[in-house]
Amino acid sequence: MVLLLPFVSILLGYFLARYFAQNESGLAYLLSFSGAFLLSVTLFEMLPEAFETPSRKIGMFIMSGILLQIILDFFSKGAEHGHVHLNKHSQNFPWLLFLSLSIHSIIEGFPVTTNHDILLGVIIHKIPIAIILTLYFRKAKFSTLTTLTFLLLFAIMTPLGSFMAEYVLFLRNYLSAINAVSIGVFLHVATTILFESSKDHKFNFTKLLTIFLGVLIAYFI
Ligand SMILES: [Zn+2]
Ligand SMILES: [Zn+2]
Structure with missing residues (x-):
């Protein structure tokens, strides 16, 4: 049941979009926090787990x-x-956007089945992404139907990945490989969020604080 929460976080993002349309810096803080948190759970939880049986293959x-x-x-x-x-x-x-987001989200669905901290990281990571997609679709004057169809289909992809991890038997042999691939995906996404959050190299104390908070909370949960 908890594996449906990433679905809920997309819906939450959709409904929060109205509020964040007026609050751009709030959205930027939420995004920075989600990036720091996701990077931290990847480094603190997933990486040590992946290297429990050390091998060059994992790195690959x-x-x-x-x-x-x-x-x-x-x-x-x-x-x-x-x-x-x-x-x-x-x-x-937007099919290309949809397909790439779907592949990304299905992969995210695998590691969340075994670790609730990573599940939380993915849930938090999806909220600002759903807000940003909703705001963009509105601005680009997509119909509400297209926006909602896109978000609902996008939202089921991570639970679909979790379902595959648990019930598609032949995938069982590849779970540690797929989990390692998802570490790479998280590392890329989370570090890019942090990198782009200081794109203009302007010092922003609140943003720095949200990043530290993301790391600390991930460490202590
Ligand atoms: Zn993602
Ligand atoms: Zn970018």
């Missing part, structure tokens, strides 16, 4: 995850880490 799978996310970025234009650029003159369903 993590690298594959980073490379995969770099490729997905070409199609999503950065939606996984917090900004969207689509063809402004088209209100058609």
Whole structure:
């Protein structure tokens, strides 16, 4: 049941979008916090677990995850880490964005089945992403139907990944490989969020505080 929470966090993002439309800096803090938190649970929980049986292969799978996310970025234009650029003159369903977000989200569904801290990291990470997608779709004048269809389909992808991890028997042999790939995906997304949060190199105390808070909370939970 808890594995449906990433679905709920997308819906939450959709409904919070109205509030954050007026509060751009609040959204930036939420994004920074989510990046710091996700990076921390990846380093504190997933990485040690992945190397419990040390092997070069694990490193290779993590690298594959980073490379995969770099490729997905070409199609999503950065939606996984917090900004969207689509063809402004088209209100058609954005298939490339949808496909890349879906692959990303299905992979995220695997590690959350075994670790609740990572589940929490993914839930928190999805809220600002859903807000950003909703705000973008509104601004680009997509119909409410298209926006909602997109978000609902996008929202079921992580629970779908969790379902596959638990019930698709032949995948059982590949779980540690897929979890290592997801570490690479998280490392890329979370570090990009942190990197882009200080893009203009302007010192922002509140943002710095939200990042430290994200790390501390992840450490102590
Ligand atoms: Zn970017
Ligand atoms: Zn994600």
